[in-house]
Amino acid sequence: MQGSANLNLMIKAARKAGRSLVKDFREVENLQVSAKGPGDFVSRADREAERIIKEELRGARPSYGWLGEETGEEAGEDPTRRWIVDPLDGTTNFLHGLPHWAVSIALEHKGEIVSAVVFDAAKDELYWAEKGSGAFMNEMRLRVSGRNRMIESIFATGVPFGGRSTLPATLQDLARLMPVCAGVRRFGAASLDLAYVAAGKYEGYWERGIKAWDMAAGLLLVKEAGGFVGPVREGRDIFETGSVIAANGELFEPLCKVLRAE
Numbered sequence: 001m002q003g004s005a006n007l008n009l010m011i012k013a014a015r016k017a018g019r020s021l022v023k024d025f026r027e028v029e030n031l032q033v034s035a036k037g038p039g040d041f042v043s044r045a046d047r048e049a050e051r052i053i054k055e056e057l058r059g060a061r062p063s064y065g066w067l068g069e070e071t072g073e074e075a076g077e078d079p080t081r082r083w084i085v086d087p088l089d090g091t092t093n094f095l096h097g098l099p100h101w102a103v104s105i106a107l108e109h110k111g112e113i114v115s116a117v118v119f120d121a122a123k124d125e126l127y128w129a130e131k132g133s134g135a136f137m138n139e140m141r142l143r144v145s146g147r148n149r150m151i152e153s154i155f156a157t158g159v160p161f162g163g164r165s166t167l168p169a170t171l172q173d174l175a176r177l178m179p180v181c182a183g184v185r186r187f188g189a190a191s192l193d194l195a196y197v198a199a200g201k202y203e204g205y206w207e208r209g210i211k212a213w214d215m216a217a218g219l220l221l222v223k224e225a226g227g228f229v230g231p232v233r234e235g236r237d238i239f240e241t242g243s244v245i246a247a248n249g250e251l252f253e254p255l256c257k258v259l260r261a262e
């Protein structure tokens with residue numbers, strides 16, 4: 001694997017956190033039957049994974065800034081670079097013993113994501129990309145799918161839970177999209193949804209109300225695999241609104257048209 005020093009550092013951190021999470025995931029499967037359930041245990045596993053990643057990344061690059069799901073934002077001496085980290089994307093899956101979750105690490109430079117790692121540790125699938133160098137899964141080069149007909153295509157999304165305000169809009173999206181495509185999937189980990197668009201497993205993905213750490217790395221994977229990304233509301237910033245559309249080149253516009261219709 002030929003990558004920059006920063007990419008290698010990110011991979012090392014993701015693998016180390018992944019090993020710790022895989023160990024905890026086995027324990028979670030045992031805890032399902034206990035009355036208390038695995039909730040507290042999973043929060044600890046999540047925090048421990050972020051601690052491991054932070055120690056690796058900030059230890060090696062102390063001047064870079066930090067944005068992590070568990071520990072929030074910390075400015076660095078170098079205002080142009082920051083790590084954007086979700087130590088455990090797909091927490092609900094992890095909590096329920098479903099092997100579909102990932103470690104997501106992105107490096108932002110001057111407001112742009114330049115390196116990305118999404119590690120599906122349970123399946124040992126490491127998705128990675130660097131700006132201008134393509135996207136890969138382990139050693140395999142990734143390309144978005146070549147399908148160009150909505151009716152033959154499948155799309156993924158995240159359906160908001162726990163009374164989130166974006167639920168009505170998402171239900172409306174589903175009502176518009178489902179009749180004109182081959183199906184919609186809801187797997188529960190935004191970083192892997194984006195990695196799967198990059199890998200051509202499905203043609204597109206959209207979601208409303210997610211955070212920068214859920215999607216930062218995945219967005220670069222899609223772009224480097226030849227896909228397109230944009231905001232749900234035209235002209236707005238993806239990170240600011242937390243709403244994103246990603247798809248192959250053929251279906252990006254048709255998907256935007258369906259999701260942006262008033």
Ligand code: LIP
Pocket residue numbers: 069086088089090091092157158159160187188189190191209210211214
């Ligand atoms: C989750 C996402 C999931 C999305 C949820 C949530 P977490 O991230 O990846 O797909 O629908 O809104 O943000 O909380 O597991 O890191």
